[in-house]
Amino acid sequence: MEIIRVEGIAKSYGQHQVHKELTLSIERGECFTLLGPSGCGKTVLLRLIAGFEVPDAGRIAIDNTVVTDPAAGINIPPDQRGLGVVFQDYAVWPHMTVFDNVGYPLKIAKRPKGELRDRVMETLAMVGMSGLERRLPSELSGGQQQRVALARALVANPSLLLLDEPLTNLDANLREEMRFEIKELQRKLGATVLYVTHDQEIALAISDRLAIMDEAGRIRQTSNPWEIFERPTDPFVFNFMGIANFVPVRRAGESFLVGGGEQLIPWEPPQGDAPKWVAGFRPSDVQVAPEGTGIRGTVKRASFLGAMMHYLIEVDGAHLRTSIETHEAVAKGLMFKEGETCVISFRDLLWFNADSLAEVVKQ
Amino acid sequence: MSPITRKSGFGVAQLLLFFSISILVIVVAVPVLLILFNAFWVDGEFNIGDVAKIIMEPDTYQALVNSLIIACGTTIGSTIVGTFFAWLVTRTDLPYKGFMKAMFLVPFMLPSFIGALAWKMLLSPNAGFINKFFINSLGFAGPIFNIYSYLGIVLVEVMYLFPFVFIQVCGALERMDPTLEESARISGAGLFTITRKITIPLVLPSILSGALLIMLYSMAHFGTVAVLGIENGIFNIPTLIYHKIHQSGGSFDSIRTGTVLATVLVVTAALIIWLQGKILRKGHYQIIGGKSFRPMELKLRALRVPLLALCLAYIGFTIVLPTAVIFLVGGLKTYGLAFTWENLSLNNYKFILFDYKVTRDAIWNSVTLGLSAAVITMFAGVMISYVIVKMKVRGKGILEFLGMLPFSVPGSVIALGVILAWSGKYGINLYNTVWIILVAYIARYMAFSLKANSAALEQVHDSLVEAARSCGATMWQSLRDIVLPLVRPGMLAAFFLIFLPSLRELTVSIMLYAPTTRTIGVAIYTLNEDGETVVSAALAGIALIIIIVGQSLINRFTRKAGT
Numbered sequence: 001m002e003i004i005r006v007e008g009i010a011k012s013y014g015q016h017q018v019h020k021e022l023t024l025s026i027e028r029g030e031c032f033t034l035l036g037p038s039g040c041g042k043t044v045l046l047r048l049i050a051g052f053e054v055p056d057a058g059r060i061a062i063d064n065t066v067v068t069d070p071a072a073g074i075n076i077p078p079d080q081r082g083l084g085v086v087f088q089d090y091a092v093w094p095h096m097t098v099f100d101n102v103g104y105p106l107k108i109a110k111r112p113k114g115e116l117r118d119r120v121m122e123t124l125a126m127v128g129m130s131g132l133e134r135r136l137p138s139e140l141s142g143g144q145q146q147r148v149a150l151a152r153a154l155v156a157n158p159s160l161l162l163l164d165e166p167l168t169n170l171d172a173n174l175r176e177e178m179r180f181e182i183k184e185l186q187r188k189l190g191a192t193v194l195y196v197t198h199d200q201e202i203a204l205a206i207s208d209r210l211a212i213m214d215e216a217g218r219i220r221q222t223s224n225p226w227e228i229f230e231r232p233t234d235p236f237v238f239n240f241m242g243i244a245n246f247v248p249v250r251r252a253g254e255s256f257l258v259g260g261g262e263q264l265i266p267w268e269p270p271q272g273d274a275p276k277w278v279a280g281f282r283p284s285d286v287q288v289a290p291e292g293t294g295i296r297g298t299v300k301r302a303s304f305l306g307a308m309m310h311y312l313i314e315v316d317g318a319h320l321r322t323s324i325e326t327h328e329a330v331a332k333g334l335m336f337k338e339g340e341t342c343v344i345s346f347r348d349l350l351w352f353n354a355d356s357l358a359e360v361v362k363q
Numbered sequence: 364m365s366p367i368t369r370k371s372g373f374g375v376a377q378l379l380l381f382f383s384i385s386i387l388v389i390v391v392a393v394p395v396l397l398i399l400f401n402a403f404w405v406d407g408e409f410n411i412g413d414v415a416k417i418i419m420e421p422d423t424y425q426a427l428v429n430s431l432i433i434a435c436g437t438t439i440g441s442t443i444v445g446t447f448f449a450w451l452v453t454r455t456d457l458p459y460k461g462f463m464k465a466m467f468l469v470p471f472m473l474p475s476f477i478g479a480l481a482w483k484m485l486l487s488p489n490a491g492f493i494n495k496f497f498i499n500s501l502g503f504a505g506p507i508f509n510i511y512s513y514l515g516i517v518l519v520e521v522m523y524l525f526p527f528v529f530i531q532v533c534g535a536l537e538r539m540d541p542t543l544e545e546s547a548r549i550s551g552a553g554l555f556t557i558t559r560k561i562t563i564p565l566v567l568p569s570i571l572s573g574a575l576l577i578m579l580y581s582m583a584h585f586g587t588v589a590v591l592g593i594e595n596g597i598f599n600i601p602t603l604i605y606h607k608i609h610q611s612g613g614s615f616d617s618i619r620t621g622t623v624l625a626t627v628l629v630v631t632a633a634l635i636i637w638l639q640g641k642i643l644r645k646g647h648y649q650i651i652g653g654k655s656f657r658p659m660e661l662k663l664r665a666l667r668v669p670l671l672a673l674c675l676a677y678i679g680f681t682i683v684l685p686t687a688v689i690f691l692v693g694g695l696k697t698y699g700l701a702f703t704w705e706n707l708s709l710n711n712y713k714f715i716l717f718d719y720k721v722t723r724d725a726i727w728n729s730v731t732l733g734l735s736a737a738v739i740t741m742f743a744g745v746m747i748s749y750v751i752v753k754m755k756v757r758g759k760g761i762l763e764f765l766g767m768l769p770f771s772v773p774g775s776v777i778a779l780g781v782i783l784a785w786s787g788k789y790g791i792n793l794y795n796t797v798w799i800i801l802v803a804y805i806a807r808y809m810a811f812s813l814k815a816n817s818a819a820l821e822q823v824h825d826s827l828v829e830a831a832r833s834c835g836a837t838m839w840q841s842l843r844d845i846v847l848p849l850v851r852p853g854m855l856a857a858f859f860l861i862f863l864p865s866l867r868e869l870t871v872s873i874m875l876y877a878p879t880t881r882t883i884g885v886a887i888y889t890l891n892e893d894g895e896t897v898v899s900a901a902l903a904g905i906a907l908i909i910i911i912v913g914q915s916l917i918n919r920f921t922r923k924a925g926t
Contacts (some may be wrong), residue, residue, distance in 0.1 A: 050833055051832075078831045079834075082835075083833055088826075091824065093827060093845055094829070095849060105835050108840060109835055180772070
């Protein structure tokens with residue numbers, strides 16, 4: 001059952017159109033991530049759902065209640081949407097103690113003192129902040145402030161939790177720990193989480209489903225982490241989810257030739273009639289050998305990065321990158337020098353329409 | 364989960380915007396518009412020729428020229444003095460720099476018309492103590508210096524206005540990244556070249572912006588010229604406005620001349636503020652960050668002691684001497700007696716504090732007016748700043764424009780404007796009551812309140828309020844629980860920024876006072892005009908004590924709040 005339904009949302013600031021005709025739905029109890037490059041409008045969408053911004057057109061429903069619909073003159077203010085929100089900059093109130101910060105939603109809801117106290121202590125224990133309730137935010141570390149913000153968002157048991165890049169300002173170790181804890185809490189509480197980030201790793205790690213948004217605010221693909229990483233529907237998603245090679249391939253009758261040369265690509269041909277195609281593959285899916293079967297290329301650049309060897313290889317005018325673990329390269333005689341020739345084959349390869357590559361290259 | 368109820372946002376935002384616009388329109392915009400209207404609108408039609416005619420009248424024309432001469436002289440003098448001392452206390456190994464810096468800021472809190480009174484006592488051609496000393500004891504034929512002159516006025520204004528440049532340049536020099544200078548030094552530039560090619564260009568925007576501030580202030584400055592100029596027939600724009608209206612008891616002609624002069628002031632002020640904004644926007648903030656650095660210091664070597672002596676002499680001559688004279692004269696039985704123990708007593712102080720109705724009323728009026736103006740302006744300023752800084756409402760542009768107005772309307776213009784607006788012509792007559800002074804104070808000090816409160820509100824990140832909203836707080840609740848507690852320091856700052864200056868206010872009060880509504884400034888000025896020099900000096904002394912005590916209380920308080 002869906003908890004959020006976003007239909008045909010449009011939003012622009014002056015001349016700058018952030019969203020047009022955006023549609024999205026989030027299921028109850030799932031952890032859903034909006035993933036996209038910075039400036040793509042993912043935070044705007046979260047703010048529209050929270051009620052901090054009003055769309056120009058379209059409709060948003062939470063729990064089957066329409067919360068915003070400019071055409072019908074409906075706009076429920078954020079305080080009546082019953083959501084928990086965690087902000088990127090924590091937004092912990094500096095003049096209140098940890099206890100007062102976390103207890104604020106209950107105080108506003110006029111819950112009895114005793115209940116408020118129990119619930120605050122319980123929530124603080126849940127985020128590992130017991131014993132710090134008398135502290136002021138200025139006496140807390142960044143990670144602790146983030147936990148306070150999380151506790152404050154959870155204390156009133158909202159059915160929907162909105163998280164806006166909550167881990168960006170934390171250091172790497174803390175980020176990893178917190179992302180694990182957020183996932184644990186979500187599973188334990190059965191809450192629905194909408195998580196907004198530009199960090200692919202976090203998105204893959206915590207999401208049940210994720211949506212990839214491009215710079216123009218369009219959603220390119222919505223699916224589970226595995227599908228997004230292994231079966232991207234277009235080069236943008238493929239490129240965004242990690243370093244990618246894109247090699248142009250042209251049709252000559254029944255054969256498919258790499259770059260501007262006459263070598264056949266050693267992979268199953270694409271389905272379709274188009275004359276021009278793009279082969280997409282990750283550096284780790286490229287196999288190199290001194291000789292054997294495959295396409296012949298020249299090593300243009302060899303970089304020794306300690307544990308890894310990186311090669312930039314040219315095949316008939318097309319360039320591709322690959323990396324091999326150094327000890328494996330040494331063991332199998334794959335330590336190429338610049339200018340040497342090699343033979344390439346693939347472990348995995350995806351076909352994309354050549355037209356769709358243009359925008360990825362441009363970016 | 365808290366229930367989702369259907370309710371569209373009602374017009375809190377519109378309501379606040381409406382109130383904010385109303386306050387600024389009534390308090391600032393209407394008076395200014397009435398001035399422009401009265402200046403350009405004669406007998407029901409637009410008449411620019413008449414305006415030109417009034418400007419070309421000998422005494423008005425002379426006042427414009429005088430304002431310009433005095434303002435230019437003061438600006439140049441203050442810029443040189445301010446920049447020099449700023450460089451001394453930030454970039455050299457001058458001893459006691461902290462103390463010097465504090466002392467150079469003292470003139471900020473001293474009312475310049477009280478300083479002018481002191482200098483009148485010291486250097487008036489016939490009765491001035493210094494002149495008399497030179498004539499009687501050293502056998503000079505005539506006075507060594509006549510304070511009733513352009514030079515006298517300019518020198519006194521420089522003494523009290525140079526801190527504007529001083530503080531700006533000090534700030535810029537302290538925040539300037541020393542690596543900029545170090546890299547020039549590494550490239551082989553000498554200290555002189557570095558100063559000329561690196562330091563001065565980087566600090567120039569601050570110098571210019573401070574200089575423009577002084578220009579603005581001096582053009583519209585009343586006190587010094589009123590005390591020192593009128594004797595010799597030197598009028599500037601504000602003193603001529605006062606003189607005309609005071610003399611004629613508010614006749615049509617005098618009001619018209621006043622409005623034309625006030626229009627010139629408003630236009631000049633707007634021009635200066637526009638220019639300043641342009642200079643400040645030119646991006647010197649990119650090079651001068653907010654961080655504090657330890658800049659390299661120039662070794663003064665042999666000049667160290669002479670420069671220290673110069674600073675001490677300057678402080679002694681411009682701060683200690685005038686202040687001492689005020690207190691000493693305030694203790695004399697009669698003006699003109701020598702400063703001997705027999706002639707000095709505390710009787711005058713006792714008299715003005717406990718017996719003399721005029722001064723007791725004046726102190727009471729100033730304190731109550733200051734308190735009410737400070738409280739009202741503080742709250743109005745919070746609301747207006749909140750709408751300008753934080754809210755997204757249609758029509759905010761109007762408010763932003765109106766919010767700029769208080770910064771560019773000089774005191775004498777406000778006074779004239781409130782006379783036009785509140786003298787019964789439009790239904791309400793506040794003339795000759797304290798209320799008209801209160802309205803004028805609110806208009807005059809709105810700029811301070813807007814500045815302090817906007818600065819405080821900029822510090823309150825939007826997400827703090829949004830967090831409260833998402834926790835279920837309504838807009839009012841989030842204002843009460845989050846915004847107000849966080850901007851309280853800014854509000855307090857606004858309160859004191861208004862309360863203290865209003866205690867010594869002269870420019871506005873002098874145009875609006877009635878026999879029972881004198882303020883401290885008015886009482887000091889009128890008593891002095893009436894020849895009650897010792898009583899006037901005693902009251903000035905009391906005013907100085909109140910101001911200094913108040914200022915040190917604030918300093919202590921804000922330092923505590925800051926940590």
